[in-house]
Amino acid sequence: MQHIIDRFISYVTIDTESDPNSTTTPSTEKQWNLANKLVEELKSIGLKEVTIDKHSYVMATLPSNVKEKVPTIGFVSHFDTTPDFTGKDVKPQIVKNYDGGDIVLNKKEKIILSPNYFKDLLQYKGQTLITTNGLTLLGADDKAGITEIVTAMEYLIQNPEIKHGKIRVCFTPDEEIGRGADLFDVKKFGADWAYTMDGSQIGELEYENFNAAGVKITFKGKSVHPGYAKGKMINSMLIANDFINELPKNEIPQETKGYEGFFHVTDIQGSIEETKLELIIRDHDMKKFIKRKELVHKICKKINKQFEKQFGEDIVICEIKDQYYNMKEKVVPVMFIVDLAEKAMKNLGIKPIIKPIRGGTDGCRLSYMGLPCPNIFAGGHNFHGKYEYVPVESMQKAVDVIVKIAELTATTDFSKTEKKKEKKGKKKK
Ligand SMILES: [Zn+2]
Numbered sequence: 399m400q401h402i403i404d405r406f407i408s409y410v411t412i413d414t415e416s417d418p419n420s421t422t423t424p425s426t427e428k429q430w431n432l433a434n435k436l437v438e439e440l441k442s443i444g445l446k447e448v449t450i451d452k453h454s455y456v457m458a459t460l461p462s463n464v465k466e467k468v469p470t471i472g473f474v475s476h477f478d479t480t481p482d483f484t485g486k487d488v489k490p491q492i493v494k495n496y497d498g499g500d501i502v503l504n505k506k507e508k509i510i511l512s513p514n515y516f517k518d519l520l521q522y523k524g525q526t527l528i529t530t531n532g533l534t535l536l537g538a539d540d541k542a543g544i545t546e547i548v549t550a551m552e553y554l555i556q557n558p559e560i561k562h563g564k565i566r567v568c569f570t571p572d573e574e575i576g577r578g579a580d581l582f583d584v585k586k587f588g589a590d591w592a593y594t595m596d597g598s599q600i601g602e603l604e605y606e607n608f609n610a611a612g613v614k615i616t617f618k619g620k621s622v623h624p625g626y627a628k629g630k631m632i633n634s635m636l637i638a639n640d641f642i643n644e645l646p647k648n649e650i651p652q653e654t655k656g657y658e659g660f661f662h663v664t665d666i667q668g669s670i671e672e673t674k675l676e677l678i679i680r681d682h683d684m685k686k687f688i689k690r691k692e693l694v695h696k697i698c699k700k701i702n703k704q705f706e707k708q709f710g711e712d713i714v715i716c717e718i719k720d721q722y723y724n725m726k727e728k729v730v731p732v733m734f735i736v737d738l739a740e741k742a743m744k745n746l747g748i749k750p751i752i753k754p755i756r757g758g759t760d761g762c763r764l765s766y767m768g769l770p771c772p773n774i775f776a777g778g779h780n781f782h783g784k785y786e787y788v789p790v791e792s793m794q795k796a797v798d799v800i801v802k803i804a805e806l807t808a809t810t811d812f813s814k815t816e817k818k819k820e821k822k823g824k825k826k827k
Contacts, residue, residue, distance in 0.1 A: 416478035424571035468563030472592030475543030476573030504532030536786035538778030543595035550800035562804035579763030602775035725762035742802035
C-alpha cells in the first residue's frame with residue numbers, strides 16, 4: 399500500500415494544469431515534467447518500446463508471455479489536471495483508518511471534508527484516504543489512473559506466472575481541455591481495444607457517454623441615447639435573455655441525471671451593441687441530441703423574424719459545432735470487452751456499477767478513431783476541486799482489475815465472440 403501512496407504522491411506533486419487558451423500540445427510546458435518522469439519510470443520497471451512523441455504522448459509495451467496469439471489490449475490515462483482549480487503546490491494529506499467523521503483539510507481556512515455533505519465518504523470507513531490541504535485540487539483525476547496502470551504493469555513483470563498477452567499503455571496530455579485524443583496515434587498504439595482508467599468511485603464501468611455540441615451565439619443590438627430610445631434601441635443583452643428564457647427551464651445540469659440531457663449556458667458577455675453567449679448541448683440519445691440542436695436554431699430564427707423589419711438583417715447569429723458522440727455505438731459491436739471488465743471486477747469481489755457517463759472521456763473519441771475504449775474507475779471522488787480525495791484501497795483494487803483483465807484476456811477463448819461477429823456480419827450481407 400505504501401508503494402502506491404508514494405507513487406501517487408510523486409505524480410500529484412508535479413503541477414500539470416492544462417490551458418484551454420493555448421494552441422500547443424501539450425497546452426502547458428509543465429506537463430513535460432511528468433511526461434518525462436513517466437518515461438524514465440516505465441523504463442526502470444522494465445517495460446519495452448517506451449516512447450514519447452513531440453506532443454508528449456507517452457507509450458510503452460509489456461510483451462506477451464504466452465505462446466498463443468491473444469488480443470493486444472491497452473490502458474490509457476491522462477497526466478494533465480483541470481484548469482478549473484489550481485494544481486500548484488499540491489500537499490496531499492494521508493488519513494489512515496478513516497473514522498467516518500469530519501476531515502479538517504485546512505484548519506486556518508476552516509475547510510472541512512465532511513460526510514454530512516459528501517456522503518460517499520462513509521463507504522470508506524477504516525480505509526486510508528488521500529486528501530488535499532484545502533488549497534488545491536488533488537489530481538487523482540487522473541494521476542490515480544496513471545498510478546494504477548504503472549503499478550499493475552510492475553506487478554505483472556514481477557509475477558511472470560500470471561499469463562497475459564501484449565499490453566500497451568498510453569499517457570496523454572490535455573484531456574481536461576478536451577484534446578487528449580486529438581493527437582493520439584491509434585495505429586502506433588496498435589491495441590485491439592483499450593480501457594481508460596479515468597472513472598470515479600470503485601466499481602464504475604462506463605461505455606455510454608453524451609453526444610455533445612458547443613454553441614456560440616452573437617446577438618446584435620443598436621445603441622441609442624436612452625432618453626431618445628423609444629422604438630430605436632435594441633439591447634442585445636435583453637435579447638440574449640429572451641433566448642435563454644425560451645430554453646426548457648428544467649433541462650439544465652442541476653436539474654438532470656441519468657440519461658436526461660440538457661442545455662447549459664456556460665458564458666455570457668454583453669453590452670447594448672453586442673452580446674456573446676456560449677452554451678453546451680448534451681444528450682445520450684442521438685435523436686434527442688439532434689432535436690436539441692434544432693430547437694436552438696428554431697429559437698434564433700424566431701427572434702430574427704421578430705426583429706427582421708427593425709434591424710434589416712439577422713440580429714442573431716448562431717454557430718453549433720459537434721464536439722463528440724456517444725461511444726456506445728462503437729462499443730456495443732464488441733460488447734465482450736465490457737463483459738470482460740465486468741467479469742474481472744466480479745472475480746475480485748467488486749460490485750460493477752455500470753452507468754452512463756454524463757460527460758465525455760478520451761475513450762469516446764478514441765472509440766470513434768478505431769480503438770473501442772470503455773472507462774473504468776480510478777477510485778477518486780469530488781474531482782476538479784479542493785474536496786477531491788481518493789481511498790488507497792480503491793486504487794489497489796483498480797490495480798487488481800487491470801491485472802485480472804490482462805489475465806482474462808490471455809485465458810478467454812475469443813473464437814466464440816469472433817464467430818458471433820462473423821455471423822452478424824453475414825446477416826447484414
Ligand atoms: Zn480525468
